[in-house]
Amino acid sequence: MPEMPEVEVIRRILEPQLKDKQITDVEILNKQVIAYPDENIFAELLTKQTIRSMSRRGKYLTIHFDNGDSLALHLRMTGQLLVMPQDMPVEKHTHLLVTLSDEMQIRYIDVRRFGRFWYLKSDEADTLTGQDKLGTEPLDDALTPSYLKYKLAKRKKTIKEMLHDQSIVAGIGNIYSDEILFAAGIYPETKCTDLEDSDWNRLSAKIKEVIAWGVDVNKMTPEEYLAGKGKEYRNIPYLRVYGRLGQHCGDCGTIIEKITIGGRSSCFCPVCQKKL
CATH class of the missing domain: 1.10.8.50 (Helicase, Ruva Protein; domain 3)
Known part of the structure; x- marks a missing residue:
């Protein structure tokens, strides 16, 4: 499982590639990885969103949108989050395809299918992902x-x-x-x-x-x-x-x-x- 350092590196790599891009299409190949809401509402809410930034909390990543909504995810054991040209072959164990306005695609690949995504509206308190229960960050001044x-x-x-x-x-x-x-x-x-x-x-x-x-x-x-x-x-x-x-x-x-x-x-x- 990627731990905090690996997840932070993923954030630093992907955020510049995602910032200011609009989501033009969402294809869910395996609804098991969508934790909230159901897959149809998830795809509808995600489509046409513009990405503002990406953050990390513990081993979680969150994509923030211009309208205040957010997409949280946890890679778990074998999750892979990639940004690649949409014309590249789709690999086995790919569960989510998110097409961007620059014709690139966010792809989520997960052999064991333990990873999860949550779409949260701006007015929804996060009581679903588990991030509200996390302790201090390892590099935070509060860790003494x-x-x-x-x-x-x-x-x-x-x-x-x-x-x-x-x-x-x-x-x-x-x-x-x-x-x-x-x-x-x-x-x-x-x-x-x-x-x-x-x-x-x-x-x-x-x-x-x-x-x-x-x-x-x-x-x-x-x-x-x-x-x-x-x-x-x-x-x-x-x-x-x-x-x-x-x-x-x-x-x-x-x-x-x-x-x-x-x-x-x-x-x-x-x-x-x-x-x-």
Whole structure:
């Protein structure tokens, strides 16, 4: 699943291509990806809208229109959001085609079909997408050691699990939680109740550092993004523990290990992230 850094990169690539374009046609190939409203009303509302901007909140993207309406979407596990010439062949697993006034097309491709779209009118409160329940952004000034301690210090779950809680910090998933905990030197199965002030200080700093790194390392041109079909990210070769089971830690040389926490795998260095 793309996490906050990848979704932010997608926004930065697509927004300039979409800004000021009018939607001339909408073709829904699989109504399953349309969460709200029903597919017929969705297509009717979307047609003839002019795109003003694009924003991101956590792992969500939102396209804003001139009339104040908006289109929110979540890519989930395998969603790909592309802008390409409308005469290009339509690939298998394409579920939505949105034609623009410059004869380009927004295409949504999703093998597992978990991604969702919501069309919200300007006078509708967003109680549907889940964005109203999101916690602070990883790079926001509100993310401080005090904030994390206040939200988590009394929780008996592991810090690995709680980094995935989108109501605490929005946008962190399995990849970046591994990388953050390694950078902070915290064993992933440590209970939040066992963390000390020094841990909260390091964790707050490393969340910002690792997420900012993720945005930077994933930078690419629109041409590179389209060539990779919106699913080839640049961070993989540089990850320090995630997906490195059996390899040597780059800091100390110890073999990277893996455990399962809350149904999710977690890679870590047993020396750099000592168990309490």
